[in-house]
Amino acid sequence: MKKNLFVFLSILIIVAFTSLFYSNSIGINLCLFEFLIIPLMIYVNKPVRFNYLSIILLIATFLTAFMTVIIHTPWTISINILLLLTLSTALMYSGFRSYVHVFIESIIRLFTAHFPALSVHRKRRKTSSKSGQMFKKLFYYVFIPLAFLIFFLILYLSASSSFYKQVEPLVTALIQWLENFNLKIIWYIIAGFLIANIALRKVRPIGLYQHDRLSGDQLLRKRKKQYYSYLRTSTLKMQYLSAVIIFSVLNVLILYFNIIDIVYVWFFQWDGSFLKEFVHEGTWVLVFSIFLSAMMVLYFFKGNLNFYSRNKWLKRLTYLWIVQNVFMALSVIIRNYWYMHYFGLAYKRIAVFFFLMLTIIGLISVFIKINRLKSTFFLWRINAFALLLVLVFTACINWNTFIARYNFAHYNQSFIEYKFLAGLDDSALPFTLKTDTELNHIDSVQQNTMPFNTHMDYFWTGKEYQKVMQSKKTKFIKRYQTLNFLEWNVADYITYQRLKE
Structure with a gap:
């Protein structure tokens, strides 16, 4: 993008942002601002090669912008701003497939987008730019002399009352001017400038972009050199037997736990006593155990154990372990239901439902990974996409x-x-x-x-x-x-x- 165009569009965004938000709370102004800035982002990044993720982000951003006017909750506004940020990244780097990668790259861009030296359009070192020379002159000819002037002025004012009386009208006038000067609008102009940088300036990605482009959903087998073959087979066999023992014991343990849950949770009758412990502490401990279970499965199936010819029984035990964890997640949902039955709805109780839904999706994706030999990238992509859909859905309800x-x-x-x-x-x-x-x-x-x-x-x-x-x-x-x-x-x-x- 040419420098003149960047300056013009930046000024346009600064003026629009300051005009819409200065001394105003958030309302229809947020929607109007996004209906201006999104077409500008598409224009400066043309030709944009839309894929399913960028299209969904575009639709979700417009939808949540509309919902900020309709239901106007802090949650909706927060999700909309997050989507706008990630959309700007998806438009700049066409081809992102995983939302988690887009999100991380967007967070990095919040800081790197304000440094022209990191711009992908910046040419390799010329002698020194005109803007750089201008800032140097301002620094040496204005800021440094002004700093010394203020420093010695304060010293002289403190040292001589006669000098203070002579200069007092000037100092008083300066103080009054500073008091009347609207500093608040300066902060809005600065905020508009920062937003323009994030929306328009394309900086070098940190590496996730290439990683995202080169990653695949299918798990690839890593073969080592021949003289390691015996050692590798022996190690795989030990890992296999260890995993079989672990999952056999844990399957028996979780089966017993789930049976107890059916008796004491599914047909629960409250007597006014231990409900807080029953729900709050119990719920999050179980959620953590489910998460830990998924991590344990991924640990054992992170490499060539997926391709071990005799891993049939390990896979069966793992499938049973995953199914029992899904059942445990359903028991946690029932725990939450009973708490809502006796104490009504609250934000966190609703959040638990969505969190458990994402947990179940995560467990199913782990099942597919093992059964279909999928990669870790597949897990990140599917679960991040599910999280994105849940965030958009929750932002559309009051x-x-x-x-x-x-x-x-x-x-x-x-x-x-x-x-x-x-x-x-x-x-x-x-x-x-x-x-x-x-x-x-x-x-x-x-x-x-x-x-x-x-x-x-x-x-x-x-x-x-x-x-x-x-x-x-x-x-x-x-x-x-x-x-x-x-x-x-x-x-x-x-x-x-x-x-x-």
């Missing part, structure tokens, strides 16, 4: 309203934690605001239904909740009435209209 509606609809069986519900996003206000009569009824039902004291100091009462929610409603209405066009979003608009009814 979980605040979903949680509020579900929890209050199930107050007769699930504990209503007022403190948590009061902290939900403003878009949930139409569903979290209740009358005094409704709250009194909920409190009485909760006291009779829950097998513990719901009036403990930690828990809010309906009166405390009502006081906080009325204050939250007032603040939201005041905030909404001060929004301008660029800060507008559908979620706040619908909430405001419902609160007016």
Whole structure:
């Protein structure tokens, strides 16, 4: 890209970013900015050779940009910005197939994109560029003399009151000018400049790009020299026997554990006691054990043991181990279900479901890797793609309203934690605001239904909740009435209209 074009497009992005976001909260302005910057990224990287990953990233970025206006949650905004960053990398380096590689390269570009010396378009060392000479002159002729001037001025002002009186009007005027000068807009201009660099400047990739292009899904056998053949066969046999013993013992152990889970988890009845330990500690320990199990399988099947002619029984034991771990993941889902049944929905409880879904996908991909002799690159590619789809899906749902509606609809069986519900996003206000009569009824039902004291100091009462929610409603209405066009979003608009009814 020519330097003049880069400068022009950078100025365009800086002006657009500053105009849209200066003194404005995020609203429709984010969507408008992305509808400007994405076509610019496609233009400067033409001809772009789209593959399935770059097409999905493009669609996902536009979709989540649209959803930032519709549901306007911090999670949606965060995922959209992440997708925009990775899309810029996918457009610059056509041919990426693994999202995890695109993500890592994007994180590196956050820092390297601001250094012209790393640009792929930069020519090999000329004597010295005009811009470099200009910065040198500014440094030696302006900044260094100015630094000495300020330093000695401060010394002289401290040493002589007469000198201070003579210079005081000038110093006062300078201080007033600095106070009136809008430093905030400078930060927006700098942010726009950094965004322009990330979006437009193509720097040399760190190596993942070539690794991604050269990697394949199929596992290749590595053959060593002939005089190592006996030693290699002996080592493989030892690894095989060790793996068979390990997976035989562990399969028996996990079978016993799964049987106990069926009895005590699948048909669980809560007596008001150990539910926190049952779910929180138990869930994450089991998730860690499943992850460790997958790593152990990959360790044994990382090399030529995949091609060992007598590995039939090891594969069978490994398949059984993977299936039992999938069953364990289903048991963890049931643990989480019971916790939600008695304590309602929350962000982390929903996240556990998606995390376990990705875990099951990971275990299935490990099964395919062993059965079809796939490479580690295949695992990274498939699981990173699954993660991408899950992130996009979760960014398209307003979980605040979903949680509020579900929890209050199930107050007769699930504990209503007022403190948590009061902290939900403003878009949930139409569903979290209740009358005094409704709250009194909920409190009485909760006291009779829950097998513990719901009036403990930690828990809010309906009166405390009502006081906080009325204050939250007032603040939201005041905030909404001060929004301008660029800060507008559908979620706040619908909430405001419902609160007016």
